[in-house]
Amino acid sequence: MIQARLTELNENEILLYLGYRGQEYPAEVEAQIRRCEKEVLAAAVPRLIWRRLPVNRADFSVLPLEGKDIRELLAGCDEAVLMAVTLGQGIDRLLVRSGVSNMADAVIMDACASTAIENVADNFEMDLRRELEAENLYLTDRFSPGYGDLPLAVQRQFCAVLDTERKIGLSVSSSMLMIPGKSVTAVLGISGRPKPLRKRGCESCSLFCSCMYRKEGKSCHEK
Numbered sequence: 001m002i003q004a005r006l007t008e009l010n011e012n013e014i015l016l017y018l019g020y021r022g023q024e025y026p027a028e029v030e031a032q033i034r035r036c037e038k039e040v041l042a043a044a045v046p047r048l049i050w051r052r053l054p055v056n057r058a059d060f061s062v063l064p065l066e067g068k069d070i071r072e073l074l075a076g077c078d079e080a081v082l083m084a085v086t087l088g089q090g091i092d093r094l095l096v097r098s099g100v101s102n103m104a105d106a107v108i109m110d111a112c113a114s115t116a117i118e119n120v121a122d123n124f125e126m127d128l129r130r131e132l133e134a135e136n137l138y139l140t141d142r143f144s145p146g147y148g149d150l151p152l153a154v155q156r157q158f159c160a161v162l163d164t165e166r167k168i169g170l171s172v173s174s175s176m177l178m179i180p181g182k183s184v185t186a187v188l189g190i191s192g193r194p195k196p197l198r199k200r201g202c203e204s205c206s207l208f209c210s211c212m213y214r215k216e217g218k219s220c221h222e223k
């Protein structure tokens with residue numbers, strides 16, 4: 001059974017959230033990031049819910065996954081996975097508390113928490129990919145409400161289909177914000193043939209700290 005896993009945070013990703021472009025930063029800032037990261041990891045209670053469903057009108061009728069992007073993602077897929085992960089209310093409380101006592105800490109903790117929820121989603125994706133390989137099946141990229149032309153408005157039905165409020169304490173506000181804030185929902189296709197995956201970004205690149213493109217606010221993909 002796949003469990004929610006929060007592992008080591010990707011430091012490059014934290015720096016990206018903080019707007020770092022390769023400039024030097026003092027050792028105190030490095031130490032502050034480490035301290036904030038520890039607090040975030042201590043406060044996080046990662047939870048996961050997911051369902052594997054056949055892709056046909058009957059099963060998806062309650063969840064109108066409309067738009068060109070989701071059609072492309074699920075093309076050739078007989079099944080799809082709906083997933084939701086959250087870090088829990090403790091993180092929201094930590095961010096509010098640190099916003100009152102130390103704004104610099106709050107900004108760094110927010111970056112650490114955003115990295116942490118991506119980490120939980122990535123770990124689920126990796127574990128599921130491995131499990132499906134044993135069935136000779138392949139997973140597509142994950143796609144979230146609000147990406148591309150998939151409207152954010154499906155968030156509420158998405159969470160209802162997964163029963164997130166009861167199962168992992170995740171609800172959706174009238175303005176479609178997820179509560180707790182550090183949560184991710186997504187759909188992934190399951191296909192009998194591998195489909196091309198999106199390129200990973202700067203956060204996974206070994207040149208992150210020295211990259212000349214990033215120092216100029218550009219990307220190697222724009223060469």
Ligand code: SF4
Binds near residue numbers: 201203205207214
């Ligand atoms: S080489 Fe490309 S992917 Fe790597 S850090 Fe630079 S811009 Fe990002």
